[in-house]
Amino acid sequence: MRPLRLVWVYPDLLSTYGDRGNLLVLERRARLRGLPVEVAEVNSDQPVPRDGDIYLMGGGEDLPQTLATRRLQADGGLHEAASRGAVVFAVCAGYQVLGMEFGGADGGQVPGLGLLDIRSGRGEHRAVGEIVADVDPALNVPRLTGFENHQGVTRLGPQARPLARTSLGTGNGDGTEGAYAGRVLGTYLHGPALVRNPGLADLLLFWAAGPLPPLPPQAGELAQRLRDERLAAVD
């Protein structure tokens, strides 16, 4: 069986909040189902492989965010992969990078990668805290629980659908949270967003690998307990 290829894009520039967690969760949930996995961590001085199945992008400060965007534009690998249907999952600064434009370090707007029809700018206040949001029913994923820490405000264009509607927290800033189009998906849940949202992790795996065998008994129990605890704590 061809291994599932996970590509972590630019951990040297876009990784500030435990972003490795998303890679580890996807890897674990694939292996537990008997799917072989290959992982590539691609730094900003290396070409982005064209043949990945799931691409991950993390958070970052303003300057690294802008640098990462320029390099990804010049490299073209992520565009090529996305255009042939690879899965792209990005959090926080990485989410903004996927869009048409975002707010840069000096207050000006920076052109994004254009993989998602969203436009981000800088809001009045920093949104910091727990976030809970109900996922678009079409995706069949349980409600999201996570932590956000950003000052971004994001508006969705007609080509993107909101990932979820917030019941706690700020998300995009208009009651929606995150966005997706095809297999490109972004969220303001930062860092290890998939840890408390194994359903979202499984959606990405399903998009990349098709119908998934069930997990072994008990393998998902701790994550479920953590999820329940966090949702109860903010209830």
Add this chain to the structure above:
Amino acid sequence: MRARVATTVGGAAATVSRLAGRDGSVIGGRIGLRLEPGLLSLLAADRQVVLVTGTNGKTTTTRLISAALTPLGQGIASNMYGANMEAGLTSALSSAPGAPLAVLETDEKYIPAMIKATNPKVVVLLNLSRDQMDRAAEIWLLARRWREALAAAPGCRVVANADDPLVAWAASGARQITWVAAGQRWREDSWCCPNCGSHLRRDGDDWTCGECGGRRPPVSWMLSGDQVIDPSGHATPLDLKLPGRANASNAVIALAVADAFGVPLPQALHQVRTVTSVAGRYTQVNRRGCEVRLLLAKNPAGWLEALDVLAPPPVPVLLAVNAQGPDGRDTSWLWDVDYRRLRGRNVLVGGERKLDLAVRLEADEVAFRLVNDLDEAIAAARTVAHNLEVLANYTAFQQYRAVLGRTQ
């Protein structure tokens, strides 16, 4: 005169606060500052001030520098218990009015303002890495603020870790710099050049930028294994009581600071070696027949260093994490630590956010057992050993310390 009135009132408030059973180190400073906003500057005038900052090791290094300066035979004001914002610094100075020296741990966000207020003789920059990011500023931004503040303080000497690229970039804004090769265990925040953003080339502790030519500056002090190499090139064993590579690194920095004050290395080192415990850290306490050692680490870089310090198997390890305000309410940082070296060990997991840690350990295939409190951990440890290593973040550490009777 206003400074004296303000410090007297502040002192009285601190006494009342202590009588009420709380740590008085901040409240006196706060009241004094309300009476006289320029109080810190007034209190710092005519003293030789050392400010110590960085993400990790501030409290310990402040303690080590204070020890290393004792051969000067002068009074030293210091905030030894970690109250490191303006009020804490003010309290430390006002409670030692006659001390001509001051060694002050300073929060990394406040260092620019504190440089302005205290006109320091020496500023120590230890390291800079991700920490409690739900409230702290982002670190590239912090480094830029440090750099600007130091460029505006031409009279001050910087003692800085040349092995940390962000620190080196910030320090190079200063006129007088003592570069120390203090090592850098945690590298996840310094893969890119702080000057131009290009991916850095790293070879051992050395680093260079292929784009802008930025590189690790030549050092005059160096930590080499367990030895300090001084500017003459002479190597001396450190022989510290404090454990771990990070503390060896802090000690070398303290020796470089002492040198800037004219304290000869042998005398400074002699004093540095007398430090055995810092604000309850590294303390060993016997409880119910079990030797319990407490280690504090608050962020990924700190955990990485602390995991190196743990006694070898079969000694059980209790890991504990909270997410209260002082810890940072976000536990994402747990995913930045590599726990795989704990595989095969007897690991116990506690603290208010033990499930977060449990899921993290599960992903690294580290077996563990959940415990509800310190005594449950001790009971579990006693079945296999007579001691227990405890690694906890800030409020979890304080809770365990209270259980153990807050020994120093």
